[in-house]
Amino acid sequence: MTDASTTLGYHWIVDLHGCPSDLLDDHELIRSRLKETTDRFGLTLLNIVSNQFEPQGVTAIGLLAESHMSIHTWPEHGYAAIDIFTCGSEARLKSACRFIADALQAQSCSVLRLRRGLLNHDGTSRMASEPISLDND
Amino acid sequence: MTDASTTLGYHWIVDLHGCPSDLLDDHELIRSRLKETTDRFGLTLLNIVSNQFEPQGVTAIGLLAESHMSIHTWPEHGYAAIDIFTCGSEARLKSACRFIADALQAQSCSVLRLRRGLLNHDGTSRMASEPISLDND
Numbered sequence: 001m002t003d004a005s006t007t008l009g010y011h012w013i014v015d016l017h018g019c020p021s022d023l024l025d026d027h028e029l030i031r032s033r034l035k036e037t038t039d040r041f042g043l044t045l046l047n048i049v050s051n052q053f054e055p056q057g058v059t060a061i062g063l064l065a066e067s068h069m070s071i072h073t074w075p076e077h078g079y080a081a082i083d084i085f086t087c088g089s090e091a092r093l094k095s096a097c098r099f100i101a102d103a104l105q106a107q108s109c110s111v112l113r114l115r116r117g118l119l120n121h122d123g124t125s126r127m128a129s130e131p132i133s134l135d136n137d
Numbered sequence: 138m139t140d141a142s143t144t145l146g147y148h149w150i151v152d153l154h155g156c157p158s159d160l161l162d163d164h165e166l167i168r169s170r171l172k173e174t175t176d177r178f179g180l181t182l183l184n185i186v187s188n189q190f191e192p193q194g195v196t197a198i199g200l201l202a203e204s205h206m207s208i209h210t211w212p213e214h215g216y217a218a219i220d221i222f223t224c225g226s227e228a229r230l231k232s233a234c235r236f237i238a239d240a241l242q243a244q245s246c247s248v249l250r251l252r253r254g255l256l257n258h259d260g261t262s263r264m265a266s267e268p269i270s271l272d273n274d
Contacts (some may be wrong), residue, residue, distance in 0.1 A: 008216060009218055011150065011218075011220075013148065013251060013253075013264065015253055015254060015255070015262045015263075016262070017254075017256055017260070017261075017262040024174070047186045047188070049184045049186050049200045050200070051183055051200055054252045059204065061186070061190055061198055063204055067196065067207075067209050067218070068196070068198055068207050068209070069166070070204075070222075072204050072205070072224070072256055074224075074254065076147055077145060079145060079256075081145070081146055081148075081204070081222070081253045081254065083220075083222075085207075085209070085218070085220075087211075087263075103198055107260065108256075108261045108262045109262060110261075110262040112251070112264045112266060114150060115250070116152060116218045117152060117211065117214065117216050117218060119154055119216075119245075123154070123155065123244065123245060124245045125152045125153070125154040125246060125248075126152075127150065127152060127247045127248075127249045127268065129249060129266055131264065
């Protein structure tokens with residue numbers, strides 16, 4: 001398939017493992033890390049919603065001028081599921097992913113980069129994805 | 138790689154093309170469709186945030202007991218970017234995707250299913266993705 005259209009958004013999917021459970025269950029900390037990530041890397045946070053789950057786990061979701069960023073945590077597994085979706089530039093997303101991985105003291109990290117909004121010549125849509133390594137530029 | 142861990146969440150990424158621009162630029166309609174989708178398909182909506190962009194475009198994001206659902210629209214392209222992330226069952230996600238695609242009168246649709254939270258035996262994380270067709274069961 002040829003690349004018949006412009007990418008309308010970049011959606012980076014981030015899995016963090018090996019994070020300390022106390023960090024992942026700290027509601028205010030998770031909210032703060034989301035805000036810091038958007039502030040530092042040029043994303044405009046318009047609104048944030050969050051929830052502390054029982055017996056554990058936190059969700060924080062930022063509505064961005066560029067789309068959204070979410071953090072969901074499973075403290076019992078040392079796991080955080082993050083995504084950053086921007087209709088703007090993706091130039092700083094790798095740095096943003098590194099920042100949030102470091103902030104949550106992740107021992108390992110997987111990142112999948114999705115290009116959203118692609119359209120084929122025949123009008124059908126398609127999805128493009130590729131793994132991203134945070135270890136090198 | 139062997140499947141060394143349980144999937145902690147299912148994240149379905151949905152690209153809709155060929156939607157009428159007036160639907161995609163209707164803030165209340167987009168919010169309503171998000172609510173209807175979660176209500177009909179067993180997802181628990183705890184909070185919703187949304188924004189009408191200028192000159193056009195809407196974002197609606199639902200914080201779910203199960204994780205999140207988002208809708209971002211580009212009326213000028215007839216395009217909507219949707220994701221549904223659940224830590225629960227994915228049994229009804231295909232029906233949910235069909236419902237929202239129909240509700241927004243999409244002419245074409247791409248769905249990518251991500252399994253989140255997978256961990257290898259050696260402690261490294263990984264991401265698994267596969268395209269999903271809504272045309273058959």
